[in-house]
Amino acid sequence: MTSATMDPMTQTLTEAAPAKINLYLHVTGKRPDGYHLLDSLVVFAGAGDTLRYEPGPEALHLVLAGRFGAALSDAAGPDNLVMKAATALEAVCGPEARIQGGRLVLEKDLPVASGIGGGSADAAAALRLLNRAWSAQVGHATLLNIAEKLGADVPVCLASQSARMEGIGEVLSAAPALPDCGMVLVNCGQAVSTPDVFRKRDGAFLPRAALPARWPDAATMVADLAELDNSLEAPACVVCPPVQTVVSAIAALPECLLSRMSGSGATCFGLFPSVWSAQAAAARLAQSQPGWWVWGGGLV
Ligand SMILES: C[C@@](CO)(OP(=O)(O)O)[C@H](O)COP(=O)(O)OP(=O)(O)OC[C@H]1O[C@@H](n2ccc(N)nc2=O)[C@H](O)[C@@H]1O
Ligand SMILES: Nc1ncnc2c1ncn2[C@@H]1O[C@H](COP(=O)(O)OP(=O)(O)O)[C@@H](O)[C@H]1O
Numbered sequence: 001m002t003s004a005t006m007d008p009m010t011q012t013l014t015e016a017a018p019a020k021i022n023l024y025l026h027v028t029g030k031r032p033d034g035y036h037l038l039d040s041l042v043v044f045a046g047a048g049d050t051l052r053y054e055p056g057p058e059a060l061h062l063v064l065a066g067r068f069g070a071a072l073s074d075a076a077g078p079d080n081l082v083m084k085a086a087t088a089l090e091a092v093c094g095p096e097a098r099i100q101g102g103r104l105v106l107e108k109d110l111p112v113a114s115g116i117g118g119g120s121a122d123a124a125a126a127l128r129l130l131n132r133a134w135s136a137q138v139g140h141a142t143l144l145n146i147a148e149k150l151g152a153d154v155p156v157c158l159a160s161q162s163a164r165m166e167g168i169g170e171v172l173s174a175a176p177a178l179p180d181c182g183m184v185l186v187n188c189g190q191a192v193s194t195p196d197v198f199r200k201r202d203g204a205f206l207p208r209a210a211l212p213a214r215w216p217d218a219a220t221m222v223a224d225l226a227e228l229d230n231s232l233e234a235p236a237c238v239v240c241p242p243v244q245t246v247v248s249a250i251a252a253l254p255e256c257l258l259s260r261m262s263g264s265g266a267t268c269f270g271l272f273p274s275v276w277s278a279q280a281a282a283a284r285l286a287q288s289q290p291g292w293w294v295w296g297g298g299l300v
Contacts, residue, residue, distance in 0.1 A: 010055060013133050017125035018048035018160050018300050019110050019185065020117035020153060021262045021269050024228035026206035028166075035152070035168045036198055039208045041175055041225075043162040044300035045183055049110050049118055051082065051125040053133050056102035060086055066107035067293075068118075071191075081119040081150060082106055085126035088146045089136065097136040111293050113191035115236075115263030117153045124157035144170075153263075160300060164211065177214035178299065179221055181257075182278025184270040186250055186285065187293040188242040197264040200235035218273050222257040225271075236265035243268065249289065253281035272296075 022040045029037035049066065062076045062083055077083065082104055090099055104126065110118035127143050130136065140158075147154035152169030162175040209228050215221035237243045243266050250270035251259035255277040259270045272278035275298040282296025 011133075012052060012054050013129055014050060014052045015125040015129040016048050016160075017051055017110075017118070017121035017157075018044040018046070020121060020157055020160075021045055021183070021185070022115075022230065023225055023269075023271075024209065024260075025230045025232060025263065026209060026228065027201060027231040028205050028208055030205075031168065036201075037168065038165060039206075040165045041162070041209075041211070042156050042165050043175070043178065044160050045116075045185060045295070046297040046300065047110065047116075047185055047295040049122055049125070050107040051122060051129055052105040052107070053129050054103040054105065055100045055133065058101050058103075060101045061103060063103055063105045064108055065105060066109045068108040068110065068112055069106070071112045072106075072108055080106075081123035081154075082126045084150055085123040085146070085154075086130055088150065089127055089130050089134075089138065089143075092138060092142055092146065093134065093136045097134050099134050099136075111187040111189070111191075111267065113193060114187050114267040115192065115194075115261065115265045116185065116267045117157055117263065120151050120153035121157045121160070123147070123150045123154050124160065127158065162299070166208075176211050176221075179215050179217045180274065181218040181221070182272035182275040182296065182298055184250060184253065184256075184272065184278050184282045184285070185262075185267055185293075185295045186246050186269075186289075187267040188240070188246050189291060189293065190240050190242060190266055192236060192240050192264060192266045194264040196239050197232050197236045200238050201232060202235075206231055218257060218271065222271055225258055225260075230261050232264045233261040236261055240266045242266070246292070249285060250281075253285060256281065
Protein backbone atom coordinates (compact mmCIF):
# COMPACT_ATOMS: atom_id res chain seq x y z
CA MET A 1 0.00 0.00 0.00
CA THR A 2 1.37 3.45 -0.90
CA SER A 3 1.69 6.23 1.65
CA ALA A 4 -0.97 8.24 -0.29
CA THR A 5 -3.61 5.59 0.37
CA MET A 6 -2.65 5.55 4.04
CA ASP A 7 -3.27 9.30 4.39
CA PRO A 8 -6.21 9.69 6.83
CA MET A 9 -7.27 12.79 4.84
CA THR A 10 -8.23 10.67 1.82
CA GLN A 11 -8.79 7.24 3.29
CA THR A 12 -12.21 5.85 4.16
CA LEU A 13 -12.14 4.94 7.85
CA THR A 14 -14.53 2.66 9.71
CA GLU A 15 -15.33 2.35 13.39
CA ALA A 16 -17.47 -0.23 15.18
CA ALA A 17 -20.14 0.99 17.63
CA PRO A 18 -20.88 -2.09 19.77
CA ALA A 19 -24.08 -2.49 21.78
CA LYS A 20 -23.85 -1.71 25.49
CA ILE A 21 -25.50 -4.14 27.88
CA ASN A 22 -26.17 -3.47 31.59
CA LEU A 23 -25.73 -6.89 33.27
CA TYR A 24 -27.25 -5.30 36.37
CA LEU A 25 -28.33 -1.73 37.02
CA HIS A 26 -29.06 -0.43 40.51
CA VAL A 27 -30.52 3.04 40.88
CA THR A 28 -28.76 4.05 44.09
CA GLY A 29 -30.00 7.63 44.50
CA LYS A 30 -31.14 10.79 42.80
CA ARG A 31 -29.34 14.09 42.29
CA PRO A 32 -31.03 17.44 42.96
CA ASP A 33 -31.09 18.06 39.17
CA GLY A 34 -33.24 14.94 38.68
CA TYR A 35 -30.53 12.67 37.25
CA HIS A 36 -30.30 9.26 38.91
CA LEU A 37 -27.21 7.79 40.52
CA LEU A 38 -26.43 4.36 39.17
CA ASP A 39 -24.30 1.31 39.91
CA SER A 40 -24.08 -0.88 36.82
CA LEU A 41 -21.86 -3.50 35.23
CA VAL A 42 -21.60 -2.66 31.56
CA VAL A 43 -20.38 -5.06 28.87
CA PHE A 44 -20.26 -4.80 25.09
CA ALA A 45 -21.64 -7.32 22.63
CA GLY A 46 -20.51 -8.39 19.18
CA ALA A 47 -23.71 -6.78 17.83
CA GLY A 48 -23.44 -3.13 16.87
CA ASP A 49 -23.72 -0.25 14.42
CA THR A 50 -20.89 0.72 12.08
CA LEU A 51 -19.77 4.25 11.29
CA ARG A 52 -17.82 5.00 8.10
CA TYR A 53 -16.15 8.28 7.22
CA GLU A 54 -15.52 9.17 3.58
CA PRO A 55 -13.56 12.45 3.52
CA GLY A 56 -14.61 14.86 0.77
CA PRO A 57 -14.91 18.54 -0.20
CA GLU A 58 -18.59 18.88 0.79
CA ALA A 59 -19.73 19.98 4.27
CA LEU A 60 -19.72 17.13 6.78
CA HIS A 61 -23.05 15.32 6.66
CA LEU A 62 -24.64 12.10 7.82
CA VAL A 63 -26.21 9.36 5.74
CA LEU A 64 -28.29 6.65 7.44
CA ALA A 65 -28.33 3.05 6.25
CA GLY A 66 -28.79 -0.41 7.79
CA ARG A 67 -31.85 -2.26 9.10
CA PHE A 68 -32.86 0.55 11.49
CA GLY A 69 -31.61 3.51 9.43
CA ALA A 70 -35.19 4.32 8.41
CA ALA A 71 -36.24 4.50 12.08
CA LEU A 72 -33.88 7.47 12.38
CA SER A 73 -34.40 9.00 8.96
CA ASP A 74 -35.84 12.19 10.48
CA ALA A 75 -32.73 12.44 12.59
CA ALA A 76 -29.82 12.61 10.13
CA GLY A 77 -29.44 16.32 10.92
CA PRO A 78 -27.55 18.20 13.63
CA ASP A 79 -29.56 16.50 16.41
CA ASN A 80 -28.18 13.08 15.59
CA LEU A 81 -25.68 12.13 18.27
CA VAL A 82 -23.08 11.44 15.57
CA MET A 83 -23.31 15.02 14.28
CA LYS A 84 -23.40 16.42 17.83
CA ALA A 85 -20.19 14.51 18.55
CA ALA A 86 -18.56 15.83 15.36
CA THR A 87 -19.50 19.44 16.17
CA ALA A 88 -18.29 19.13 19.76
CA LEU A 89 -14.98 17.62 18.65
CA GLU A 90 -14.40 20.30 16.02
CA ALA A 91 -14.93 22.97 18.69
CA VAL A 92 -12.01 21.72 20.80
CA CYS A 93 -9.58 20.90 18.00
CA GLY A 94 -6.41 22.96 17.96
CA PRO A 95 -5.01 24.75 14.87
CA GLU A 96 -2.85 21.74 14.00
CA ALA A 97 -5.94 19.58 13.33
CA ARG A 98 -6.89 19.00 9.70
CA ILE A 99 -10.68 19.37 9.93
CA GLN A 100 -12.33 18.12 6.77
CA GLY A 101 -15.84 17.58 5.44
CA GLY A 102 -17.29 14.61 3.64
CA ARG A 103 -19.78 11.86 4.38
CA LEU A 104 -20.40 9.91 7.57
CA VAL A 105 -22.35 6.75 6.80
CA LEU A 106 -24.06 5.17 9.80
CA GLU A 107 -25.06 1.52 9.32
CA LYS A 108 -27.81 1.49 11.96
CA ASP A 109 -28.18 -2.20 12.83
CA LEU A 110 -29.22 -1.77 16.48
CA PRO A 111 -32.83 -0.97 17.36
CA VAL A 112 -33.35 2.69 18.30
CA ALA A 113 -34.27 3.81 21.85
CA SER A 114 -33.81 0.28 23.10
CA GLY A 115 -31.62 0.26 26.23
CA ILE A 116 -28.44 -0.91 24.51
CA GLY A 117 -27.01 2.56 23.96
CA GLY A 118 -26.97 2.57 20.17
CA GLY A 119 -26.96 6.34 19.93
CA SER A 120 -24.30 6.61 22.65
CA ALA A 121 -22.13 4.01 20.92
CA ASP A 122 -22.50 5.93 17.63
CA ALA A 123 -21.47 9.20 19.30
CA ALA A 124 -18.44 7.54 20.89
CA ALA A 125 -17.50 5.93 17.56
CA ALA A 126 -17.73 9.35 15.87
CA LEU A 127 -15.37 10.86 18.46
CA ARG A 128 -12.80 8.07 17.98
CA LEU A 129 -13.12 8.09 14.20
CA LEU A 130 -12.91 11.83 13.57
CA ASN A 131 -10.15 12.31 16.14
CA ARG A 132 -8.14 9.88 14.01
CA ALA A 133 -9.28 11.15 10.60
CA TRP A 134 -8.70 14.82 11.38
CA SER A 135 -5.36 14.11 13.07
CA ALA A 136 -6.90 16.09 15.90
CA GLN A 137 -4.87 14.26 18.56
CA VAL A 138 -7.34 15.28 21.23
CA GLY A 139 -6.40 13.42 24.41
CA HIS A 140 -8.58 10.87 26.18
CA ALA A 141 -9.46 13.25 29.03
CA THR A 142 -10.84 15.82 26.58
CA LEU A 143 -12.76 13.16 24.66
CA LEU A 144 -14.25 11.97 27.96
CA ASN A 145 -15.25 15.52 28.77
CA ILE A 146 -17.07 15.85 25.44
CA ALA A 147 -18.63 12.40 25.92
CA GLU A 148 -20.13 13.35 29.31
CA LYS A 149 -21.86 16.33 27.74
CA LEU A 150 -23.34 14.21 24.93
CA GLY A 151 -25.10 11.73 27.24
CA ALA A 152 -24.77 9.66 30.39
CA ASP A 153 -23.88 6.49 28.45
CA VAL A 154 -21.34 8.02 26.07
CA PRO A 155 -18.30 7.93 28.46
CA VAL A 156 -18.50 4.14 28.91
CA CYS A 157 -18.96 3.70 25.16
CA LEU A 158 -15.77 5.66 24.43
CA ALA A 159 -13.52 2.71 25.35
CA SER A 160 -16.29 0.16 24.59
CA GLN A 161 -14.77 -2.19 27.14
CA SER A 162 -16.56 -3.79 30.06
CA ALA A 163 -16.60 -1.44 33.05
CA ARG A 164 -18.37 -0.69 36.27
CA MET A 165 -20.35 2.51 35.79
CA GLU A 166 -21.36 4.80 38.67
CA GLY A 167 -22.35 8.42 39.26
CA ILE A 168 -24.79 9.22 36.47
CA GLY A 169 -22.51 7.31 34.09
CA GLU A 170 -19.29 9.30 34.31
CA VAL A 171 -17.55 7.36 37.12
CA LEU A 172 -15.90 4.36 35.47
CA SER A 173 -13.80 1.64 37.08
CA ALA A 174 -12.55 -1.82 36.22
CA ALA A 175 -15.15 -4.56 35.79
CA PRO A 176 -14.53 -8.03 37.21
CA ALA A 177 -12.64 -10.22 34.74
CA LEU A 178 -15.40 -11.93 32.80
CA PRO A 179 -15.56 -15.66 31.99
CA ASP A 180 -16.24 -17.02 28.50
CA CYS A 181 -19.97 -16.93 27.85
CA GLY A 182 -22.52 -16.27 25.15
CA MET A 183 -25.28 -13.68 24.93
CA VAL A 184 -28.66 -13.39 23.25
CA LEU A 185 -30.25 -9.97 22.67
CA VAL A 186 -33.95 -9.57 21.93
CA ASN A 187 -36.06 -6.50 21.17
CA CYS A 188 -39.81 -6.63 20.64
CA GLY A 189 -39.84 -3.63 18.30
CA GLN A 190 -41.27 -0.98 20.63
CA ALA A 191 -39.09 2.10 21.20
CA VAL A 192 -38.89 3.08 24.89
CA SER A 193 -38.09 6.56 26.14
CA THR A 194 -35.36 6.57 28.82
CA PRO A 195 -36.76 9.63 30.70
CA ASP A 196 -40.24 8.00 30.77
CA VAL A 197 -38.86 4.87 32.43
CA PHE A 198 -36.82 6.83 35.02
CA ARG A 199 -39.95 8.88 35.79
CA LYS A 200 -42.02 5.70 36.37
CA ARG A 201 -39.46 4.23 38.79
CA ASP A 202 -40.52 4.27 42.44
CA GLY A 203 -39.65 2.30 45.53
CA ALA A 204 -36.41 2.11 47.47
CA PHE A 205 -32.99 2.79 46.05
CA LEU A 206 -30.79 -0.32 45.74
CA PRO A 207 -27.33 -0.61 47.31
CA ARG A 208 -23.99 -0.56 45.52
CA ALA A 209 -23.17 -4.18 44.63
CA ALA A 210 -20.22 -6.13 46.06
CA LEU A 211 -18.33 -7.56 43.09
CA PRO A 212 -15.32 -9.92 42.98
CA ALA A 213 -12.14 -9.11 41.04
CA ARG A 214 -12.90 -11.96 38.64
CA TRP A 215 -15.44 -14.64 37.88
CA PRO A 216 -13.82 -18.00 37.13
CA ASP A 217 -16.74 -19.32 35.10
CA ALA A 218 -20.15 -18.35 33.75
CA ALA A 219 -22.03 -20.25 36.49
CA THR A 220 -20.30 -18.25 39.26
CA MET A 221 -20.94 -14.97 37.46
CA VAL A 222 -24.62 -15.80 36.95
CA ALA A 223 -25.02 -16.82 40.61
CA ASP A 224 -23.79 -13.34 41.64
CA LEU A 225 -25.79 -11.49 38.98
CA ALA A 226 -28.96 -13.32 40.00
CA GLU A 227 -28.68 -11.62 43.43
CA LEU A 228 -28.64 -8.24 41.69
CA ASP A 229 -31.33 -6.49 39.67
CA ASN A 230 -32.21 -3.97 37.02
CA SER A 231 -34.09 -1.23 38.92
CA LEU A 232 -35.60 -0.06 35.63
CA GLU A 233 -37.09 -3.40 34.56
CA ALA A 234 -40.34 -3.07 36.54
CA PRO A 235 -41.07 0.52 35.37
CA ALA A 236 -40.12 -0.46 31.79
CA CYS A 237 -42.73 -3.26 31.96
CA VAL A 238 -45.33 -0.60 32.75
CA VAL A 239 -44.23 1.55 29.80
CA CYS A 240 -43.77 -1.46 27.50
CA PRO A 241 -45.57 -4.63 28.73
CA PRO A 242 -43.99 -6.96 26.08
CA VAL A 243 -40.69 -6.71 28.03
CA GLN A 244 -42.03 -9.31 30.48
CA THR A 245 -42.89 -11.67 27.59
CA VAL A 246 -39.43 -11.24 26.10
CA VAL A 247 -37.64 -11.91 29.42
CA SER A 248 -39.69 -15.11 29.84
CA ALA A 249 -39.11 -16.22 26.24
CA ILE A 250 -35.33 -15.86 26.68
CA ALA A 251 -35.39 -17.68 30.04
CA ALA A 252 -37.19 -20.61 28.37
CA LEU A 253 -34.46 -21.11 25.74
CA PRO A 254 -32.23 -24.20 26.12
CA GLU A 255 -29.15 -23.58 28.32
CA CYS A 256 -30.17 -20.01 29.28
CA LEU A 257 -28.42 -19.11 32.57
CA LEU A 258 -29.97 -15.69 33.23
CA SER A 259 -32.48 -13.44 31.50
CA ARG A 260 -32.91 -9.71 32.23
CA MET A 261 -33.61 -6.33 30.63
CA SER A 262 -30.74 -3.98 29.68
CA GLY A 263 -30.70 -0.27 30.59
CA SER A 264 -34.11 1.38 30.38
CA GLY A 265 -35.32 -1.23 27.88
CA ALA A 266 -36.90 -2.61 25.93
CA THR A 267 -34.01 -4.87 24.80
CA CYS A 268 -33.49 -7.92 27.03
CA PHE A 269 -30.50 -10.23 27.17
CA GLY A 270 -29.83 -13.83 28.05
CA LEU A 271 -26.51 -15.22 29.26
CA PHE A 272 -25.44 -18.63 27.95
CA PRO A 273 -22.53 -20.97 28.76
CA SER A 274 -20.95 -20.51 25.29
CA VAL A 275 -21.15 -18.40 22.13
CA TRP A 276 -22.33 -21.50 20.29
CA SER A 277 -25.25 -22.15 22.69
CA ALA A 278 -26.27 -18.47 22.44
CA GLN A 279 -26.25 -18.57 18.63
CA ALA A 280 -28.32 -21.78 18.61
CA ALA A 281 -30.83 -20.29 21.07
CA ALA A 282 -31.06 -17.05 19.04
CA ALA A 283 -31.74 -18.98 15.83
CA ARG A 284 -34.50 -20.91 17.56
CA LEU A 285 -36.15 -17.77 18.96
CA ALA A 286 -35.86 -15.86 15.67
CA GLN A 287 -37.75 -18.67 13.98
CA SER A 288 -40.61 -18.67 16.49
CA GLN A 289 -40.78 -14.83 16.79
CA PRO A 290 -40.04 -13.44 13.30
CA GLY A 291 -41.25 -9.96 14.32
CA TRP A 292 -38.60 -9.57 17.03
CA TRP A 293 -35.01 -8.40 16.56
CA VAL A 294 -32.89 -11.30 17.82
CA TRP A 295 -29.09 -11.57 17.97
CA GLY A 296 -26.84 -14.27 19.44
CA GLY A 297 -23.06 -14.27 19.86
CA GLY A 298 -20.25 -13.28 22.21
CA LEU A 299 -19.04 -10.28 24.16
CA VAL A 300 -16.40 -7.85 22.88
C1 LIG B 1 -30.36 4.00 31.43
C2 LIG B 1 -29.02 3.87 30.76
C3 LIG B 1 -28.14 2.88 31.57
O1 LIG B 1 -26.93 2.61 30.90
O2 LIG B 1 -29.06 3.34 29.44
P1 LIG B 1 -30.10 3.33 28.18
O3 LIG B 1 -31.38 2.75 28.61
O4 LIG B 1 -30.26 4.74 27.71
O5 LIG B 1 -29.41 2.49 27.13
C4 LIG B 1 -28.28 5.25 30.75
O6 LIG B 1 -28.05 5.71 32.05
C5 LIG B 1 -28.99 6.34 29.99
O7 LIG B 1 -27.99 7.05 29.33
P2 LIG B 1 -28.35 8.06 28.11
O8 LIG B 1 -29.33 7.38 27.20
O9 LIG B 1 -27.07 8.51 27.53
O10 LIG B 1 -29.10 9.17 28.89
P3 LIG B 1 -29.12 10.75 28.68
O11 LIG B 1 -29.41 11.04 27.24
O12 LIG B 1 -27.94 11.40 29.31
O13 LIG B 1 -30.40 11.11 29.57
C6 LIG B 1 -31.72 10.90 29.12
C7 LIG B 1 -32.63 11.12 30.31
O14 LIG B 1 -32.61 9.97 31.16
C8 LIG B 1 -32.64 10.33 32.53
N1 LIG B 1 -31.40 9.87 33.19
C9 LIG B 1 -30.35 9.44 32.46
C10 LIG B 1 -29.22 8.94 33.09
C11 LIG B 1 -29.20 8.94 34.52
N2 LIG B 1 -28.13 8.49 35.18
N3 LIG B 1 -30.25 9.40 35.20
C12 LIG B 1 -31.38 9.85 34.58
O15 LIG B 1 -32.34 10.24 35.23
C13 LIG B 1 -32.80 11.83 32.56
O16 LIG B 1 -34.19 12.09 32.61
C14 LIG B 1 -32.26 12.27 31.22
O17 LIG B 1 -32.83 13.47 30.77
N1 LIG C 1 -27.25 7.87 16.13
C1 LIG C 1 -28.34 7.66 16.87
N2 LIG C 1 -28.77 6.40 17.09
C2 LIG C 1 -29.85 6.16 17.87
N3 LIG C 1 -30.57 7.12 18.45
C3 LIG C 1 -30.20 8.40 18.27
C4 LIG C 1 -29.08 8.71 17.47
N4 LIG C 1 -28.95 10.04 17.48
C5 LIG C 1 -29.95 10.52 18.22
N5 LIG C 1 -30.71 9.54 18.70
C6 LIG C 1 -31.89 9.70 19.60
O1 LIG C 1 -31.46 9.24 20.90
C7 LIG C 1 -32.52 8.55 21.56
C8 LIG C 1 -31.95 7.34 22.32
O2 LIG C 1 -31.53 6.42 21.36
P1 LIG C 1 -30.64 5.13 21.72
O3 LIG C 1 -29.27 5.52 22.04
O4 LIG C 1 -30.82 4.16 20.59
O5 LIG C 1 -31.40 4.61 23.00
P2 LIG C 1 -30.92 3.78 24.24
O6 LIG C 1 -29.85 4.58 24.91
O7 LIG C 1 -32.14 3.60 25.07
O8 LIG C 1 -30.42 2.49 23.70
C9 LIG C 1 -33.54 8.19 20.50
O9 LIG C 1 -34.77 8.74 20.85
C10 LIG C 1 -33.04 8.78 19.20
O10 LIG C 1 -34.00 9.52 18.51
